[in-house]
Amino acid sequence: MFTILGADGKEYGPVTAGKIAEWIAGGRANLQTKARRSDETEWKTLGDFPEFGPRPSSGLDTPPAIATSDGSGIEAAAPTQLQGTPAEISARLAPQAATFDLFSCLSRSFELWKSNFLPLVGATLLALVVQCAANMVPLLGFFCSLLLAGVFTGGIYYYYLGKMRGEPRTIGDLFAGFSKAFVPLMLTGLILNLVNFALLGIFFGPLCLTLFKAALSSSPESFEFPTLGGVAIAWMAVGIIPIFYLTVSWIFAYALVIDQGLGPWTALEVSRRTITRRWFSVFFLMICAGILGMLGIIGLGIGVIFTLPLAFGAMLYAYEDLCRPAA
Numbered sequence: 001m002f003t004i005l006g007a008d009g010k011e012y013g014p015v016t017a018g019k020i021a022e023w024i025a026g027g028r029a030n031l032q033t034k035a036r037r038s039d040e041t042e043w044k045t046l047g048d049f050p051e052f053g054p055r056p057s058s059g060l061d062t063p064p065a066i067a068t069s070d071g072s073g074i075e076a077a078a079p080t081q082l083q084g085t086p087a088e089i090s091a092r093l094a095p096q097a098a099t100f101d102l103f104s105c106l107s108r109s110f111e112l113w114k115s116n117f118l119p120l121v122g123a124t125l126l127a128l129v130v131q132c133a134a135n136m137v138p139l140l141g142f143f144c145s146l147l148l149a150g151v152f153t154g155g156i157y158y159y160y161l162g163k164m165r166g167e168p169r170t171i172g173d174l175f176a177g178f179s180k181a182f183v184p185l186m187l188t189g190l191i192l193n194l195v196n197f198a199l200l201g202i203f204f205g206p207l208c209l210t211l212f213k214a215a216l217s218s219s220p221e222s223f224e225f226p227t228l229g230g231v232a233i234a235w236m237a238v239g240i241i242p243i244f245y246l247t248v249s250w251i252f253a254y255a256l257v258i259d260q261g262l263g264p265w266t267a268l269e270v271s272r273r274t275i276t277r278r279w280f281s282v283f284f285l286m287i288c289a290g291i292l293g294m295l296g297i298i299g300l301g302i303g304v305i306f307t308l309p310l311a312f313g314a315m316l317y318a319y320e321d322l323c324r325p326a327a
Contacts, residue, residue: 001013001014001015001016001037001038002014002015002016002017002020002035002036002037002038002049003015003035003036003038004020004023004029004033004034004035004046005033005034005035005043006033006104007107012101013038014038015099017051017052019099020035020046020051020052021052024046024052027108027164027165027320028104028108028321029046030046031045031046031047031052032045032046032047033045033046035049037049082256082260082262082270082323082325085266086266086269086270086273087273089266089270090269090270090273090274092325093270093274093322093323093325094274094277096321096322097274097277097278097322099321100278100281100318100321100322101321102281102282102284102285102288102318104317104321105285105314105315105317105318105321106285106288106314108313108317109309109310109311109312109313109314109317110310110313112163112164112309112313113309113310113313116163119163120160120163120309120313121305121306121309122171123156123159123171123174124156124305124308124309124312125305126171126174127152127155127156127174128305128308130152130175131148131149131152134148146189146190146193147186147189147190148186148189149189149193150177150185150186150188150189150190150192150254151177151178151182151185151186151189152175152177153177153185153189153254154176154177154180154181154185154254154255154257154258155173155174155175155176155177155178155258156174156312157254157255157258157259157312157316158173158174158176158177158180158258158259159173159174159176160309160312160313160316161255161259161316161319161320164313164316164317164320176258177258180258181257181258181261184257184262184263184264184267185254185257185258187264188253188254188257188264188267188268189254191264191265191268192250192253192268195246196243196246196247199239199242199243199246200239200243202239203235203236203238203239203240203243204236204239206232206235207228207232207236210228244283245279246272248275248279248282248283248286249271249272249275249276249279250268250271250272251271251275251282251286251315252267252270252271252274252275252318252319252322252323253267253268253271254267255316255319255323256270256271256323259319259324260323260324270323271323274322274323275322278322282318282322285314285315285318286315288314289310289311289312289314289315290311292307292310292311292314293307293308293310293311294307295307
């Protein structure tokens with residue numbers, strides 16, 4: 001059993017050597033990270049321990065290495081792809097929720113942002129410009145926003161995940177969603193939109209209908225907002241619960257499709273089941289990521305391009321910790 005000293009100065013552990021190896025593979029630690037055995041008091045680097053240090057070559061085939069985001073090239077077994085029913089997959093991922101640390105996601109996102117500033121900012125700007133241009137096409141813009149939002153998002157996630165893992169990525173990989181998983185990503189986005197529209201219609205449709213009738217029966221000068229009864233207000237308040245729950249719970253669906261090759265419904269259900277175990281932590285992380293993104297509004301909104309990569313990185317590090325199977 002080992003305890004490591006994080007970049008934030010806090011101790012994490014004691015955990016097994018296998019868990020440390022998972023953290024190394026995920027970029028949460030490297031060979032320079034300070035650590036000590038549970039039965040010792042002396043702090044060393046992980047590279048000083050034979051469990052993690054360089055090993056002599058045996059000439060036998062070894063699992064492929066995973067390059068970490070810090071470029072340390074630490075050798076670790078590659079995580080396997082997710083297979084099975086949503087219940088089986090989420091059960092396999094359940095132990096990973098116990099060690100989830102949202103502040104680690106934020107700190108790693110900041111380190112990624114610092115070390116890949118220009119590529120991430122440039123790629124994010126290009127992706128947003130192309131997507132906005134597609135949505136502004138007359139008549140076709142609505143269908144683009146309805147059907148292609150998930151395809152664009154999947155490509156962005158694919159690009160960021162590659163940068164996080166130290167894998168080679170080019171600017172063309174921003175649009176990998178169109179070549180790697182076009183139909184699954186499109187269907188995932190369509191399901192998300194239809195469910196949201198249905199929930200909005202059920203819980204907020206009566207209010208919209210009341211407002212529409214009031215607008216038809218009065219002139220713009222004499223229009224008065226209709227008085228809402230307690231039942232109507234309570235009904236809309238209840239509707240906020242499933243909308244918020246599903247919005248947070250399905251946040252990893254696109255990543256599961258483009259990264260793990262899951263089908264639309266399987267990805268949605270695996271994301272929901274996995275996040276539900278740490279729903280409030282992920283919700284708080286989304287709030288923090290949203291605040292980072294909103295900070296970019298300073299400077300006539302231009303700063304969003306510089307802060308959005310922080311938000312993307314934080315959410316995708318959470319995906320790595322919760323939804324990427326350990327080796």
